[in-house]
Amino acid sequence: MTTPLEDAMDTLIRIFYHYSGKEGDRNKLSKGELKELLTSELTDFLSGQKDPLLVDKIMNDLDSNKDNEVDFNEFVILVAALTVACNDFFEEQLKKEDF
Numbered sequence: 576m577t578t579p580l581e582d583a584m585d586t587l588i589r590i591f592y593h594y595s596g597k598e599g600d601r602n603k604l605s606k607g608e609l610k611e612l613l614t615s616e617l618t619d620f621l622s623g624q625k626d627p628l629l630v631d632k633i634m635n636d637l638d639s640n641k642d643n644e645v646d647f648n649e650f651v652i653l654v655a656a657l658t659v660a661c662n663d664f665f666e667e668q669l670k671k672e673d674f
Contacts, residue, residue: 590616591650603644606634620657 577585591604594612598605604612610630613621626632637649645653 587651587654588647591647600644603642603646604650605644606630609634609637609645617657 590612592601594608594615595601595604597608613630613633621629633653634643634645637645637653639649639652640646
């Protein structure tokens, strides 16, 4: 039996590889694959965004080696950053509720 954290790690890996390799390298996300992943898996995050260049900006920020693709390590950075941002948001909400 796996733990919830192990399940979460497995899910991250499966999601990445579900979208990667459709347009090229199996171990990387192209910009189109990244956009599909973000649109399908982070619908609440993207629904409030009005910037038509958001995916381009995310791609540029994540692509640390500038190969115009996002590898798994770069993808995990996105997930970690979004998780931290969500945690910060919820902490702020809790502070507001205390007042």
